[in-house]
Each structure stands twice: as structure tokens, then as C-alpha cells.
Amino acid sequence: MDFGNADFEVHTVKRRKNETRGKSAQVLLSALACLGQSSKAACAFLLAVIIAAPASAAPGTTGLAKSSPTRTRRSSSSRYRGVPTFADSFSGDVTTFDDPIVREAAVSGLGRYNGSVVAVDPNTGRILTVVNQKLAFGDGYIPCSTIKPTIALAALEENVITRDTMLKVSRRKYMNLTEAMAHSNNVFFEELGRRMGFDTVSKYARLLGLGELSGYNLPEEHPGAFPMAPPALGGVARMSSFGEGIQMTPFQLVSLAAAFANGGTLYYLQYPRTPEEIQGFQPRVKRELNIAPILPEIREGMLAAVLYGTGKSSYDRGGDEMPLGKTGTCDDRIAPSHIGWFVTYADEAHPKIALAVLLRGNTRRVKGPTAAEVAGRIYRKLREQNYFAAAVHPVAITGASSGN
Numbered sequence: 001m002d003f004g005n006a007d008f009e010v011h012t013v014k015r016r017k018n019e020t021r022g023k024s025a026q027v028l029l030s031a032l033a034c035l036g037q038s039s040k041a042a043c044a045f046l047l048a049v050i051i052a053a054p055a056s057a058a059p060g061t062t063g064l065a066k067s068s069p070t071r072t073r074r075s076s077s078s079r080y081r082g083v084p085t086f087a088d089s090f091s092g093d094v095t096t097f098d099d100p101i102v103r104e105a106a107v108s109g110l111g112r113y114n115g116s117v118v119a120v121d122p123n124t125g126r127i128l129t130v131v132n133q134k135l136a137f138g139d140g141y142i143p144c145s146t147i148k149p150t151i152a153l154a155a156l157e158e159n160v161i162t163r164d165t166m167l168k169v170s171r172r173k174y175m176n177l178t179e180a181m182a183h184s185n186n187v188f189f190e191e192l193g194r195r196m197g198f199d200t201v202s203k204y205a206r207l208l209g210l211g212e213l214s215g216y217n218l219p220e221e222h223p224g225a226f227p228m229a230p231p232a233l234g235g236v237a238r239m240s241s242f243g244e245g246i247q248m249t250p251f252q253l254v255s256l257a258a259a260f261a262n263g264g265t266l267y268y269l270q271y272p273r274t275p276e277e278i279q280g281f282q283p284r285v286k287r288e289l290n291i292a293p294i295l296p297e298i299r300e301g302m303l304a305a306v307l308y309g310t311g312k313s314s315y316d317r318g319g320d321e322m323p324l325g326k327t328g329t330c331d332d333r334i335a336p337s338h339i340g341w342f343v344t345y346a347d348e349a350h351p352k353i354a355l356a357v358l359l360r361g362n363t364r365r366v367k368g369p370t371a372a373e374v375a376g377r378i379y380r381k382l383r384e385q386n387y388f389a390a391a392v393h394p395v396a397i398t399g400a401s402s403g404n
Helices: 004-036 040-052 068-078 100-110 145-156 178-184 188-194 198-207 235-241 248-262 275-279 293-308 366-385
Strands: 115-120 127-131 167-170 173-175 266-269 287-288 324-332 337-346 353-361
Touching: 040 173, 100 115, 100 127, 100 353, 100 366, 115 248, 115 366, 145 178, 145 188, 145 198, 145 235, 145 248, 145 293, 145 324, 145 337, 167 188, 173 178, 178 188, 178 293, 188 198, 188 235, 198 235, 248 266, 248 293, 248 337, 248 353, 293 324, 324 366, 337 366
Parallel strands: none
Antiparallel strands: 115 127, 115 353, 167 173, 266 287, 324 337, 337 353
């Protein structure tokens, strides 16, 4: 779920207006009572105290009392007190054979956040670096709104919608796919999930690699989890907007981004960690997705997210490279914490790198837009190192066994 709900904003404005009206009435009644019983000086002092007091203060409290929203935010954060927002995410990694430029950019971009970055060459499936390997090789986490490109692809392929289909998302508002992707509208994708049903959503999710290992000879990798039935909380609708019931690893997510980047080839991810593996590296195709005809619609939504939507902080304004991406923000109840995701690739025209950024923590700073900001710093660092210059890629080996 990505925050910024318009209904919440309207509710907040109405509440503030009501508070203002209530305070005005209090001032008026106090003035009338005071003028009938006291001197002008006493009245002026009384009215000054009333006006200065916070409108939201409860009866019997003073203007120094903390407001209820502050207490609410504090209790929300304290649910995950054992999961820090900031941590040392680098020291335990083995990085001998990582791409040094990508590694440096990823470490610099992640900074002090408790998180992980997985970077992949989308044209070969080669893993370039894994920052915070312990976290990345974990059991997986709820994908939040990063599930939405998968749902969009399924809906387009099944002719449930076209790029121009307008769906009602609130009382007086309609959206098409591009806008819904850009702003991560949950109502839009919940409706897609309901229209397709659990079996169809599952078919495409598994086709794109959810619930299975992404790597070739990656013994530390876990397959995540994909439900065999609609989740009890929200059913297929919530599964289609938040990823409810799904556990996804950074490797699965970056593999999906790489397929969107390269035109529909799902590569086995390979992490060469010896001189011999590096010297003999050859790409291995897991399967061809045959999604090229509908990829422009998916890419348009991911581009809109970066240009003016929830992922806009990933855009490096100093460079010519245009990234595409999708944010994800929600709470993970299986591995309790706030979760922030950003899945992305760059450049739009000649993709050279795909990233999955995962953040965990106990504050509301942990969210998709923050993960997008991390990606933006990585892209800026890579651009400064002239990383996006043209490169020649190895020829892929097709029909390879899983090696898992």
C-alpha cells in the first residue's frame, strides 16, 4: 500500500474545518460571558488564553499536552520496536567478485538504512552485487505494491483491460492503467484482481517466477511463498494490490524487472563467485515470456511513477538516463516490520542495470518512496562513474537445466 490517499486528505481538511468552527464558537461564547461579568482587561486575557490553546486539546489539558496524532504515530512505530530503521547493512558481505563500481554505488546509496540492494544485468541475468546478503537471501517479504506490474500484465494479457480502460477508484474519480501505476492506486488493482480471479492471477504470478527459485546454483536462495488459495485477509483483491499472502525475495523481484527491461526474457540469475565462474560465465534462459506486445503499457506506467508518481525521487536530474520503477509500501506481519520496496531498471532505451531495493524498520520513514530515493542515489553515483556507456553482452544459453 502506498500512502497519500485522497480520501484521508479530505477527511483531514473536514476535521480541521470542524475544529476551527468549534474554536470560533468557544471564543464567541466566552467573549459574551466575559463582557457581562468582568473588566475589559480581564476579558482580553481570557480570550488570549483561549485562542492560543490548541483546538485539538482534550478537556482538562493545556496547550503543552501532546496531540493524539503524535501518540498514534508513536504507537504505530512501537509495534516493530525490535526492527531498526538504521543498521550496518554491509559488514558481513563477501564481495570479492562483485562489480566494484556497482557495489560502491549500492553501498553509498543505501547508506545507514536497514535494507538490501540486489543489482543485476538485465541482458544476461548476472548478479552484479548483493548488499546485505543475509537479508537478501532470507525467506522473503510481502511485495506490497510491487505486485502491481504483475497484475497489470495479467489483466492486459487476458483482455480484462486495455491501456485506455477507465476504472472508478472513488466517488467521482476514474483512472487508467498508467495513472493507477504512477500513483499506486489500490482500488484499481483490487478491481483487476476481482475480475480475473485467483486462478488467473496465480497463473501469471507463477509464470513470472513467484514462488520458485530465481537463481542458477544459488544455494543460499529461498523460493519465497505463493498461496494455494486466496488469502483470508482481503482475498484475491488484496493479494492484487498489496501482495497479501505472498512472500517475495529481492532476487525474484529484480528478475522480473530484468525481464521487463530486456523485452520478456526471464533469465536464471547467476552470481559468479570464483575466477573460473567469472571467466566462463554464460547467460542461461529460464523461459521466454512472450510479453513484448503488452510491455509498452507496463513500461508507460512504471515511467509515469518515476516522472511524477510515487517513485519520482529515483530520477537523477543530472543525467540523461531515464529509469523506470515501481514502489511498494506496507507492513509485513509474517516478518514483522514496516516494508519499503523499489524495483527499477535503467536506462529506458538501453537498459544496463536492474535493481531491487528493500528497506525494513520500525518508523514510517521505511516506505517505497524512500527506497526510490536510495535507487536515485545509486543511479547518480553510477552516472558519475560513466557506467551507462555501451557494453557488449555475452550470448545466452537456452534450454538450460535449473541447477537449483
